[in-house]
Amino acid sequence: xxxxxxxxxVLHVLLHMAEQGAPMTSDQLAKAMQxxxxxxxxxxxxxxxxxxxxxxxxxxxxWTIAKSLADxxxxxxxxxxxRPSLMAMGNRTEAPGCLxxxxxxxxxxxxxxxxxxxxxxxxxxxxxxxxxxxFHARMAARSxxxxxxxxxxx
Amino acid sequence: xxxxxxxxxVLHVLLHMAEQGAPMTSDQLAKAMQxxxxxxxxxxxxxxxxxxxxxxxxxxxxWTIAKSLADxxxxxxxxxxxRPSLMAMGNRTEAPGCLxxxxxxxxxxxxxxxxxxxxxxxxxxxxxxxxxxxFHARMAARSxxxxxxxxxxx
DNA sequence: TTTCATGTAACTTTAAATAGTGCGTGAAAG
DNA sequence: CTTTCACGCACTATTTAAAGTTACATGAAA
Numbered sequence: 355x356x357x358x359x360x361x362x363x364v365l366h367v368l369l370h371m372a373e374q375g376a377p378m379t380s381d382q383l384a385k386a387m388q389x390x391x392x393x394x395x396x397x398x399x400x401x402x403x404x405x406x407x408x409x410x411x412x413x414x415x416x417w418t419i420a421k422s423l424a425d426x427x428x429x430x431x432x433x434x435x436x437r438p439s440l441m442a443m444g445n446r447t448e449a450p451g452c453l454x455x456x457x458x459x460x461x462x463x464x465x466x467x468x469x470x471x472x473x474x475x476x477x478x479x480x481x482x483x484x485x486x487x488x489f490h491a492r493m494a495a496r497s498x499x500x501x502x503x504x505x506x507x508x
Numbered sequence: 509x510x511x512x513x514x515x516x517x518v519l520h521v522l523l524h525m526a527e528q529g530a531p532m533t534s535d536q537l538a539k540a541m542q543x544x545x546x547x548x549x550x551x552x553x554x555x556x557x558x559x560x561x562x563x564x565x566x567x568x569x570x571w572t573i574a575k576s577l578a579d580x581x582x583x584x585x586x587x588x589x590x591r592p593s594l595m596a597m598g599n600r601t602e603a604p605g606c607l608x609x610x611x612x613x614x615x616x617x618x619x620x621x622x623x624x625x626x627x628x629x630x631x632x633x634x635x636x637x638x639x640x641x642x643f644h645a646r647m648a649a650r651s652x653x654x655x656x657x658x659x660x661x662x
Numbered sequence: 663t664t665t666c667a668t669g670t671a672a673c674t675t676t677a678a679a680t681a682g683t684g685c686g687t688g689a690a691a692g
Numbered sequence: 693c694t695t696t697c698a699c700g701c702a703c704t705a706t707t708t709a710a711a712g713t714t715a716c717a718t719g720a721a722a
Contacts, residue, residue: 417668
């Protein structure tokens with residue numbers, strides 16, 4: 355299956371926006387993400403509606419973070435992009451008449467629901483502030499490393 | 509993303525084979541699963557290699573279960589079909605140069621690996637014998653129910 | 663009033679699962 | 693020994709959802 359990278363993508367975008375301070379345009383963000391500006395607008399649309407980011411048109415416009423990073427969890431972001439399905443596997447048929455399939459579905463559903471619940475709980479425990487802190491720690495580690503030579507895009 | 513239903517499918521097929529007792533041809537199984545015989549052969553190929561089922565050519569041939577249902581877990585079946593990825597989401601880029609993305613990936617990976625581990629552990633706890641027992645319980649419940657009228661395919 | 667930037671709809675491309683075709687192989691029936 | 697049955701496998705086609713792209717409208721600042 356083609357794996358959905360929207361969550362990964364939005365988190366990346368949000369952290370870049372937070373680092374920047376000033377409003378960033380969809381074009382700038384698209385460059386940093388190596389994707390298309392429209393994809394950025396689409397992906398940030400849900401976050402705007404949820405109140406996590408703000409967008410401004412015209413000169414000097416662009417995207418800004420509307421809340422403190424400490425007040426946004428990965429779970430919030432996941433919800434804001436529309437809660438895409440987390441599991442790559444599903445049942446062959448939902449609501450099958452075949453009792454064998456019902457038994458199989460029940461067993462699989464139990465496990466999948468448990469795994470999803472765990473995942474969402476973990477998402478809820480991680481704030482963007484923590485991710486930003488991890489990023490800064492990596493920055494520090496790189497700048498003191500003797501082999502540090504890569505640069506940061508965006 | 510398109511959700512993978514191979515695990516669901518193969519469990520379904522195995523239980524039907526177990527119910528039958530006698531060898532079942534790919535055509536029969538395909539009818540029961542409302543799919544193509546080749547799909548059945550493909551899906552059962554991995555299980556044959558893993559020793560869970562046996563296939564016989566020619567007249568009177570077909571597929572049979574090669575082990576006791578109590579000795580096959582959902583985890584075994586998952587492994588036999590090639591351990592397809594369980595999570596529908598992935599990182600935008602593996603091994604990114606961008607430190608922001610590294611921080612995001614690390615956080616997501618932690619959660620995903622935990623959820624996958626839980627899922628596999630649960631799979632390992634469920635045997636096909638348990639699924640068959642659940643199926644029989646559903647059979648009994650249906651036959652005593654006043655509204656029982658659906659039939660079992662296959 | 664021109665330029666910049668988002669908002670959105672429609673369309674195209676791409677990746678992965680699933681479906682299907684054709685032909686080869688081997689075993690049993692007649 | 694030849695026909696029929698059934699799996700084995702390589703290859704192609706279809707389908708679905710994500711991702712990418714184009715086109716144009718809207719609204720704000722220079």
